[in-house]
Amino acid sequence: MNLNLDQISISYGKTKILSDITTGSLQKGNVIALLGSNGAGKSTLVKALAGLVPYQGKASLGDLEFAQMTQEQRLALIGYVPQTLPQASSLLAYEVVKSAANSLLKSQSVSAMEEAIEEVFQKLKISHLALLPMHKLSGGQKQMVSLAQAIVRQPELYLLDEPTSALDLNWQIQVLETVRNEVKKNQSTAVLVCHDINLALRYCDHILLLNQGQLLSSGLPKECLTPDTLAKAYQVSARVETCSLGRPMILVDHAL
Numbered sequence: 001m002n003l004n005l006d007q008i009s010i011s012y013g014k015t016k017i018l019s020d021i022t023t024g025s026l027q028k029g030n031v032i033a034l035l036g037s038n039g040a041g042k043s044t045l046v047k048a049l050a051g052l053v054p055y056q057g058k059a060s061l062g063d064l065e066f067a068q069m070t071q072e073q074r075l076a077l078i079g080y081v082p083q084t085l086p087q088a089s090s091l092l093a094y095e096v097v098k099s100a101a102n103s104l105l106k107s108q109s110v111s112a113m114e115e116a117i118e119e120v121f122q123k124l125k126i127s128h129l130a131l132l133p134m135h136k137l138s139g140g141q142k143q144m145v146s147l148a149q150a151i152v153r154q155p156e157l158y159l160l161d162e163p164t165s166a167l168d169l170n171w172q173i174q175v176l177e178t179v180r181n182e183v184k185k186n187q188s189t190a191v192l193v194c195h196d197i198n199l200a201l202r203y204c205d206h207i208l209l210l211n212q213g214q215l216l217s218s219g220l221p222k223e224c225l226t227p228d229t230l231a232k233a234y235q236v237s238a239r240v241e242t243c244s245l246g247r248p249m250i251l252v253d254h255a256l
């Protein structure tokens with residue numbers, strides 16, 4: 001389902017955080033990076049789509065307006081991974097993922113559901129964590145379990161708020177490759193909040209760059225991330241160069 005944001009504005013009380021965010025139709029099958037400096041409003045926008053913060057304007061997934069979605073539709077369509085890590089508890093990682101799968105896979109047999117859960121643990125290469133209690137997991141391991149909760153539900157829309165912030169280099173790559181594969185295979189959509197512009201350049205199809213409460217730039221990563229937009233959004237002097245493998249990457253020369 002295509003994602004479409006039309007004149008979205010969001011305020012906390014009297015403080016306006018985002019104004020008139022209009023993206024046009026963002027095609028399904030794409031990973032969309034939501035970028036911007038600290039406090040630019042990325043999490044706020046994602047929370048609004050997850051139904052946690054009210055917004056003005058129109059935001060739709062396919063024909064469905066987010067504001068009109070029932071809780072059941074939201075659960076079925078959206079896989080939200082918040083910035084905060086899952087709480088430490090005595091539940092096993094497997095049980096935590098199963099609780100996410102339970103609500104949606106009711107129609108499936110128990111064995112099909114167990115198969116789906118095991119498949120997600122394997123995809124993310126975290127099978128060794130399945131029988132560990134959450135309070136014994138590291139921050140990065142908890143983040144992987146959180147992502148497994150979203151993937152097991154096979155949502156139409158992933159809302160991933162800095163899903164790699166606690167991960168080492170190897171797991172960052174594994175997570176982004178898994179998300180990208182899922183999105184391409186199921187023709188779903190992912191909105192990925194991230195601060196690592198090189199990861200966005202490598203794994204995302206489309207960039208939304210927020211600055212001072214507005215959408216500064218929207219489009220293909222290489223077209224969107226220019227010295228000019230990077231200077232405006234991040235106050236840095238930076239260039240997008242091509243590495244020896246032909247991939248674009250950002251080099252920051254200095255802060256402005």
Ligand SMILES: Nc1ncnc2c1ncn2[C@@H]1O[C@H](COP(=O)(O)OP(=O)(O)OP(=O)(O)O)[C@@H](O)[C@H]1O
Nearest residue numbers: 012013017036037038039040041042043044045083
């Ligand atoms: N519950 C809230 N009540 C009032 N203001 C809030 C609330 N949550 C966030 N804000 C403010 O909204 C602005 C945007 O915050 P948000 O968390 O969306 O930014 P962000 O782009 O995700 O930042 P970061 O990259 O640091 O995570 C900030 O100025 C923040 O202080």
